[in-house]
Each structure stands twice: as structure tokens, then as C-alpha cells.
Amino acid sequence: MSQKPAVLLSHPMIGPMQPVLEGAYEVHRFWDHADPAAFLAGPGQAVRAIVHAGEFRLDPAVLGQMKNLGLIANVSVGYDGVDVPWCRANGIEVTHSRGLNADDVADHAVGMLIAGWRGIVEGDQMVRAGTWTLTDRMRPRASLRGKKAGIVGLGHIGEAVGRRLEAFGMTVNWWGHREKPGAPWPMAASLLDLARDTDALMVCCRASPQTEKLISAEVIDAVGPRGAVINISRGQVVDEEALIAALKAGRLGLAGLDVFAQEPTPAERWADVPNTVLTPHSAGGTVDSIPLMVASCLENLRCFFAGEPLPTPVAD
Known part of the structure; x- marks a missing residue:
């Protein structure tokens, strides 16, 4: 019988971590078990840590069956799929890769x-389709210089976004559920006030029950037909139906989305939605940031099993 501590990989997306874990741990993959109940009643009883991608939900009813579980180590920065209060009430620590991909997401x-x-x-599509004419140059777009950026959530990513937009000559304001003493830019009185006084609303807040559909139809309409909504937070933070309706009706100027209510998002959902830039939840994953996040997860695991303080516990 193996004397290595047992860890569980929760989702196929983090399956590539298995080789780097196997030297120190007995690795189980939850998706391999056709009968999860049998796994939980058997090998799952030895599991002491779960390596997790924080966007996916971990059911407390499942976690509660692993009586030796003491750590959920999120490879990701986000941990919205983990019920942190429940975990703490049941003696389970939660860690994440705090701030390690903020610059990449901001870029x-x-x-x-x-x-x-x-x-x-x-423009790219026009050139490739052969529909470019010289008269197209007489329909210029507005500059970003002098425009107003509104940042929703001033964490690591929000600050990185603000500093970049400031370099483009934009005025930066922000709003969040909590005040941030020493913030480099003014905080709006409310989210709606921020939306009304912005040209580009940059959604950078953490996903939580408190932020579900935070960017509502009212907020979207406040940004208006000449404004932009950019979401690199989580899909559920934006009311996606309201966003699509506003874009189709011309009540919102444009949207940039890296995250969606359902992922992968159905292609047909966006086929006739104008003025959008869509990417497949790729903002935070680069060849530079991913190794840092994996290393952070491994160090949290090492410290947990060594009985040392955890380097990056979830702070709230």
C-alpha cells in the first residue's frame, strides 16, 4: 500500500498536472470513476487534498464524504466554484494562485x-473578404485618449487594467463592494454612477453570489450606445441576455467577452450579435502565467502536508 499522501484531481482540465504530482503523491482523478459513490466510500476516504480549477463547482455534499480532506488547492486565481465558508466551517483550508496572472488578464x-x-x-474581416474600399478610411473611429474608463472591482487585475488604460490617456474611476484606502483613482458612489460616467466599463470583480448578474440591464443601458462593456471576470457577473439584447438594439456600443454564462458558449448564440470581440476564456492562461500558478499550487500542497503555514490562503 502506497505511503504517499492521496490527492484528488477534480476536473479533466487540470489533468496535465498529474505527472508533476505523482512523484510525491498518490493521484486520483475524479472523472475516471463511473461510480463516484463507490470511489468516495473507498479510495476517496484517503484523500487529504483536492487540486482544483476554481471556476468549477465543488459540491459540499461530495466534499463532506471525504472525512480526511483538509485542503482544496486551486490552481487558478478564481475560486468561485468553492463554498469557502462551508469549507472553513468543516476544517478544510482553501488556497489559490493569488494575483499571478493579473498582468496577462489585464493585457x-x-x-x-x-x-x-x-x-x-x-477591419481584418473586411481586408480578407476583399470588401475594403478607399472610402472606408473616411469613416474614422474615436480615439481612446481623453475617454473615461470605469473599473468594476479594484483587485490585482482591476489595478493592472487601470494602469494600462491610464497610459492610453484615459481617465480612470472605479467601484467595488468595499472601499479601498489608498486606491490610485476615485471611487464612484455607486455602480450605476460609474456606468453613467464611463465610456468603457471594465468588469474585473470576483465572482460570488453577491456579484451574480451585477452588470444588469440597467447598468448596461447606463453605459449606453457609444460605450463598451469588457468582461474578463466570470460570465455570471454579466446579465448575458440583457447584454445581447442591448447590442442588437444599439443601446450598447460594443462588448468584449472572454467569459460566458455557459462555457463553451454556443456559436449560434452570437451569430447575429453585432459589435463584439469574443475570446474563449483565454485571458489568464499564458506560457508565463500557467507555470507560476502550477508552482503556487504545488507549494501550497507541500506546506499543507509539511504542517507549515499556507502561502496563499483565500483571504475572505
């Missing part, structure tokens, strides 16, 4: 804004 968010604002995607 992607700003890239989507520029692509939509300056019509880069449409």
Missing part, C-alpha cells in the same frame, strides 16, 4: 477594448 482586457473600439476585428 487581454485592454486588447479586447482596443480591438472593439478601433474596429480591428471588422
